[in-house]
Amino acid sequence: MKTLNRRDFGLASALALAAAALPARFARADDMEVHIDNFVFQPAELAVKVGTTVTWTNRDDIPHTVVSAGKFRSKTLDTDDKFSFTFTAAGDYKYFCSLHPHMTGIIRVE
């Protein structure tokens, strides 16, 4: 997937659907991690390919959320809780913590 070019987008979408259905088998190579440490999403900006599953882990002693208006919204994540979202469409996904809105991040899906 690393060398994916524009012409492979259709294939990527197909793979994304497959990944959603069979996450353990197909999504692994695309898994990406974002950590929440000290009220910061790390990395705050992440570029991924269509079909990638991003998992956020809260490593703070304070609950946080991961919210992208109209796109995805995690439950409240207590310490060490995780939230995953699979990006099936290209675009820029800005997100923030709805409890601490100065915490912002972006996933660029291409």
Next chain:
Amino acid sequence: MSAFDHDQGGGGVNRRKVLECMTWAGTGVLWTITGGVPRSLGIVDTVAAAEAPGMTFLQISDSHVGFDKAANPNALGTLEEAVAKINAMPAKPSFMIHTGDITHLSKAAEFDDAERIISQTKLDVHYVPGEHDFIDEEVKLYRERYGRGTKGHGWYSFDAGGVHFVGLVNVVDLKAGGLGNLGAEQLEWLEDDLKGKSKSTPIVLFAHIPLWTVYPQWGWGTEDGARALDYVKGFGSVTVLNGHIHQVMQKVEGNVTFHTARSTAFPQPAPGTAPSPGPMKVEDAKLRSLLGIASINFRQGEQRLAIIDTPLQG
């Protein structure tokens, strides 16, 4: 006694002397305080409290019931200690306000535990929610318990002892990259609520997140707080009480006194002194000196309310 003596003869001269300012210099805080300021005392002034005339009410904040991390493995226990402190006061206060983050995770059991402990004060308690009180899936537990008779997300006003109290909600509909938020509907209500009040009526605004900008890098402020403060500009005495930042901070601007209360659960670092505003772990012996309650006294004819912060210990 000095807390109650500060504004004697309280005319314009005193007010002009109020030069308290708070300057953010890099990552630190510089304080300059002169007379005419409601002072926070680091000790229990029981004599003053016993003799204080007028109305006294209490503020507790950020009890975070359910919190059990390193900064305080027993937040319920320290809330119990705060309640014991209140029950031991020589003069019974008129009532109490709680400025939010009653619970840590908005769980029903956390709300129940908080209620069980706080009700032991046998005081009327006026609540406003913190962001930690609105994180249950259906966002209903706070409002079921404390929302009766309130507007919108839980704002309201009431009168006591000649003072007009307004409880505001600034933890809902927060915008990405922003601070606390009151919103147009609440601001409109506030403007209306204050309309027709005599300008000599002392006003107390209370909300969870500071209505003034304490440290925006950590989200410590309210995006549209300035609009609320506009509506109280003409009043002779305005006191703004907040929580959220788990430490005492105050400043005075004209006729407005801003004050934040300690948490009963865990301390947070002074602005910019740590990588994040998260719970601050201190040595066990020091913890209770950083937790506490506030007592606010109002005397008819005094422009300012006297605020005494009392730590759980020390």
